[in-house]
Amino acid sequence: MLSLVCAMLSCHSVRAQSSASYTLEVALDVQQHTLCSKGVIHFTNQSTRPLTELWFHLYLNAFKNNRSLFLRNPFALGRSGQTLREYGYIEVHRLQSANYGAENLWLKSSPHSPGDPDDATDISVPLPAPILPGDSVDLNIEFTSHLPPILERTGYAGSFHFAGQWFPKLAKLEPNGDFAHFAFHPNSEFYADFGNYDVQISAPSSFTLGASGKRMEEKTQKGIRTTHFVLRRAHDFAFTAWDGFQELSEKIGPVSIRLLFPPWQQANAVRSLAALRLALPYASELYGPYPYDTLTVVHPPEAGADAGGMEYPGLITTGGLWFEPYLGSRGIEAVTVHELLHQWFYGLLASNESESPFLDEGLTSYAETGVMQALFGAGSAFSGVGLDVSVAALHRANAALYAGDENIGQPARQFTGFQALGGLVYSRTATTLLTLERTWGKAKLAAALRSYTARFRFEHPTPADFISSIEQSLGVNAGQFLRTALFERGFIDLRVENIASRHKPAAQGFWTEGTAQASAHPPANEAMSKLWIGQAVVIRRGNLKLPFDVALHLENGKTERRHLDGAADSFVIDYQGASELSSVEIDPDLKIPLDQDLFNNARALAPKSPRRLLDLLLAIAQLIVLGVLP
Amino acid sequence: MTRAERCAAAVFGFWASSLVAGLLLSLPWFSEICAQGVGRFADGELVLMREGGAYLLEMLRLGSAPVRSLVLPTVALGLVTTFIGLIPIAGLIVAVVSETGERGSIFSRACGHWFEFSVLRILTLLVQGAVILTAWLLAQRSAPLGWDIRQANALSLAVLAVAGCLLALVGCLQDLVRVLLVERSGNLSIPRLIGAGGNVVRREPFKLLAIWVVLAGVALLLTGLMGAGTFALLRDHTFATWCLQQLLFVGLILLKLLWFSSLNAAVARERYTRSV
Numbered sequence: 047m048l049s050l051v052c053a054m055l056s057c058h059s060v061r062a063q064s065s066a067s068y069t070l071e072v073a074l075d076v077q078q079h080t081l082c083s084k085g086v087i088h089f090t091n092q093s094t095r096p097l098t099e100l101w102f103h104l105y106l107n108a109f110k111n112n113r114s115l116f117l118r119n120p121f122a123l124g125r126s127g128q129t130l131r132e133y134g135y136i137e138v139h140r141l142q143s144a145n146y147g148a149e150n151l152w153l154k155s156s157p158h159s160p161g162d163p164d165d166a167t168d169i170s171v172p173l174p175a176p177i178l179p180g181d182s183v184d185l186n187i188e189f190t191s192h193l194p195p196i197l198e199r200t201g202y203a204g205s206f207h208f209a210g211q212w213f214p215k216l217a218k219l220e221p222n223g224d225f226a227h228f229a230f231h232p233n234s235e236f237y238a239d240f241g242n243y244d245v246q247i248s249a250p251s252s253f254t255l256g257a258s259g260k261r262m263e264e265k266t267q268k269g270i271r272t273t274h275f276v277l278r279r280a281h282d283f284a285f286t287a288w289d290g291f292q293e294l295s296e297k298i299g300p301v302s303i304r305l306l307f308p309p310w311q312q313a314n315a316v317r318s319l320a321a322l323r324l325a326l327p328y329a330s331e332l333y334g335p336y337p338y339d340t341l342t343v344v345h346p347p348e349a350g351a352d353a354g355g356m357e358y359p360g361l362i363t364t365g366g367l368w369f370e371p372y373l374g375s376r377g378i379e380a381v382t383v384h385e386l387l388h389q390w391f392y393g394l395l396a397s398n399e400s401e402s403p404f405l406d407e408g409l410t411s412y413a414e415t416g417v418m419q420a421l422f423g424a425g426s427a428f429s430g431v432g433l434d435v436s437v438a439a440l441h442r443a444n445a446a447l448y449a450g451d452e453n454i455g456q457p458a459r460q461f462t463g464f465q466a467l468g469g470l471v472y473s474r475t476a477t478t479l480l481t482l483e484r485t486w487g488k489a490k491l492a493a494a495l496r497s498y499t500a501r502f503r504f505e506h507p508t509p510a511d512f513i514s515s516i517e518q519s520l521g522v523n524a525g526q527f528l529r530t531a532l533f534e535r536g537f538i539d540l541r542v543e544n545i546a547s548r549h550k551p552a553a554q555g556f557w558t559e560g561t562a563q564a565s566a567h568p569p570a571n572e573a574m575s576k577l578w579i580g581q582a583v584v585i586r587r588g589n590l591k592l593p594f595d596v597a598l599h600l601e602n603g604k605t606e607r608r609h610l611d612g613a614a615d616s617f618v619i620d621y622q623g624a625s626e627l628s629s630v631e632i633d634p635d636l637k638i639p640l641d642q643d644l645f646n647n648a649r650a651l652a653p654k655s656p657r658r659l660l661d662l663l664l665a666i667a668q669l670i671v672l673g674v675l676p
Numbered sequence: 677m678t679r680a681e682r683c684a685a686a687v688f689g690f691w692a693s694s695l696v697a698g699l700l701l702s703l704p705w706f707s708e709i710c711a712q713g714v715g716r717f718a719d720g721e722l723v724l725m726r727e728g729g730a731y732l733l734e735m736l737r738l739g740s741a742p743v744r745s746l747v748l749p750t751v752a753l754g755l756v757t758t759f760i761g762l763i764p765i766a767g768l769i770v771a772v773v774s775e776t777g778e779r780g781s782i783f784s785r786a787c788g789h790w791f792e793f794s795v796l797r798i799l800t801l802l803v804q805g806a807v808i809l810t811a812w813l814l815a816q817r818s819a820p821l822g823w824d825i826r827q828a829n830a831l832s833l834a835v836l837a838v839a840g841c842l843l844a845l846v847g848c849l850q851d852l853v854r855v856l857l858v859e860r861s862g863n864l865s866i867p868r869l870i871g872a873g874g875n876v877v878r879r880e881p882f883k884l885l886a887i888w889v890v891l892a893g894v895a896l897l898l899t900g901l902m903g904a905g906t907f908a909l910l911r912d913h914t915f916a917t918w919c920l921q922q923l924l925f926v927g928l929i930l931l932k933l934l935w936f937s938s939l940n941a942a943v944a945r946e947r948y949t950r951s952v
Binding site for chain 1: 693694695697698699701702703705706709710712713714715716717718720721723724725726727728729730731732733734735736737738754757758761899902913918921925928929932
C-alpha cells in the first residue's frame, strides 16, 4: 500500500514538473550581443479545461522601449536605479507545431500586453485548435534575443554577458485552466511551471560558460565551443559567458560547486565558497535536500554589477567590491547565503513572485538571518572596530522605516516603489518571522518551516498555504499574528509610560475589620516601613498582540522579571521588595524586534549619564581637529 | 627655557587646545544622543552594543533628523576651531625652530603667524578641494563600453592613487611653507618663499618622501588604533582607558612634532648649503 502511495506521489510529481519543458540550441554572438536560438517547447495541459490560447512572458521586452511598463517611470524606481543606454528585446521568428500543420502561430500573437500598447512582455498566442486536458503539444520555436547593456540582471558589459529571462517563457498554467500571466513590472519577479531544460550553448572557445544545470558534454569546432547543459525539475534557465572568468570548483556533499569570478575577486570567491561550505548542508538540513547536482556561483565584474545578487535554479549571482571584506563587511557572505537560500523558497517552492513576493524574498531574508547568525554570530553583517552588527539588526532597522505604510502581503506591482518593497517584503517579513521565532520558540518555527518546505516542494504554495502550515505547528494565535502582520499593516509599539518608587507607608487611616470599624492614627516613628513599593505603567500601541517580559531593575543591582500576556492596551505592574525600583525595561531580550521604537522601552527614575559615549565622541572630534599627518 | 621645555609646552598646548575643541564639537552630539534615551537603560550606553547593534541602528534611525540638523553647525564650529587651532600648530613649529627663547614667547610668536597660516590653510583647502572634486568627477564617469574591465579598474585605481598623492603633496608643501614662514629671518617675499621651498624640495626629495611615508604610516596606525580602540573600550570604559586614549593622541602630536623637526632640518641644510 505504501509503495502504491509512493508511486502515485511520484507520478504526480513527475507530471507536475514536466508541464513546460524546453530543448534549445543557442548561439551567442559576443560582438552583436545577441542570442540566436531555436528549439522545442514541450507543453502539457495539466489543467481541467481545454486551452484555446497560450500566454508567453517575453521579459526581455521590458527593455524594448522607454515606455514599457518596466521603464516608463522617469524616476527610475526599479531595483538598480540605473537608466538604460541601449534597448534589448526578443524577436520571435517562428512558432509552429506539427499538431497545427506548417502555420506560424506567432503571426497571430497579440502585438502587446493586454491593454498596454507600449509594453510587449505579456503576449498571447491563439491556437487553431484547443489543447485538451492531459494532451501535449511540441512547439518549434526560433527567436533572437538582443541583450541590452546590463540594467536589471540581464545583458552585457564589455565582453561579459549574462543571459537571464532571455527566452519566451510560457506563463504558469493554473489548475483551473487560467494562465498566471502578467506584464513585467519593475517591482516584480517571476512565476513559471516546472519542467526540464536541455540547452546547448555555442560561444567563442575563449569564453568561459556557466549555466543553470549540469554540464554534459562539450565540443569545439572552428573556434566555437558548444556546451550542453541539462537541468531537471526547474522553472527557469540562465547562463553567463565571459573571457575574463577565473574558476574555482569544489564538491560540497553531493553538490558540485563551480565559482566563476573576475581575477581580482579571488578573495571574495574564497569567502563565498567558505560560506557555501557551511550554509549548504545547514540549509539542506533545515529546508530539505538541495535538488540539483550542481550549483554555479557567478560573481560579475564591477561593470556588470547589476547582474549580481540574483537567483536562478542551480545558478546564483553574488556581488560586492573587492575590498569589502577588508573593511569588516560580511556583504559577500550575506549575498551568497541569501541567493543560495532562494534555491528553496524561489526554486523549489516556486510561489507566484508577482502576486506574493514575500513568500520568496521575505522567507529567504528570514532564513538568511538565521544562517548568517549561525555562521558568524552577532557580527553577521559587520564586525570591526569593536562593533558587531547583525543581519537581523539591519533588517529590523529597515523594517521600522516602512512600518504600517503598506501591506507586506500585497502584489509586487502595488508597492509604491522598490525601497518600500525592500523594507516591507524583505526586511519586515524577516523581522516578523524573527518575532515569531523569539516569541513561540526557534525550534517550533524551524519545525513549522521544515514541514512547509517539505509539503509544498514543487507545489507553488500560496500565502494561505504558508499561514496554515504555521498555524498547524504553532497554533491559532501564531496564525492570527501572521495574518495581521502580513495583511493588516501589523504594527506594535510598547512603551514605558511611567515609573514610580517609594518606601511602603505603614498602615494608617480608617477601614472595616469584621463588623466593627477600626481606626488608627499614624504612629509617630513608624510612618515608613523598610519595604519599598513601585509601579510601572506600560502602553501597547498597534494591532499586534504579543506576550512580553518586563525587567524591573532594583537599586541593589538585582532584577525581577514579569511576564505579561500582551493582550491589553495598557498594563500596570506593581512591585514590592527590599530595594528601591530604579528602572524598568520592556522586552529586555528583544523578543519582539517588530517593536517600533526601542528607546521608549525603558525608563529610569534617575537616568544615567553616558560618560563613555562622551569620551568616544571626544576622541573622534580630537582626531578631526588634529587632521591627518602631515 | 630649553628647546625640550619649549617642545613640551607646545605639545601640551596642542593637546589642551584639541581637548577643548573636541569637547566643543562633541557636546551637541552628546546631548542629542542622550535626549534619545540611552541613559534610561539599566546598562546605559552599553545598550548600543546589544543584539547585534539593533539599538545602535535604532539610535541612528530615530536620530537621523536631529543629527542632520547638527551637521551644519558642526561644520561651522569645525571651521572656527580649525582656524583657532592654527596657533598651537604654529606653536609646535616655533618650539622646533627657535634656538633661543624666552618664557611665554612660543605662543605669542605663534599668534603672530595666525593670519599667514590662515591664508595658507584657505589656499591649501581650495587646492585640496579641487583635487578631490576632480578625482570624484573622474571616478563618476563610466568606462567606455569597449574598454576591458581591468582597464577601467586600473583607471579608477590610478585616479585614486594620483588624487591621494596630490593631497599628501599639497599637505607637505603647506607644512614646508609654514616652517619657512616661522623660520624666516628678515624679509621673505612670496617669490623668495616659493624659491626657498623649491630648493628644499629639489635638494631633499627622497629623504622628505621617506620621512613622510614613515611618519604618515605610523600616524595612520595610531589613528586606527584610537578609532578601533575607542569603540572596543566602550564596552569596558574606565578612567584608565580614557587616559590611554589621550596618551595615544599625544603620541600623534609628537609625530607631528617629529615631522616639523624633519622639515626644519631640511630647511636648515638648504640655508647652510646656500651660505657656503
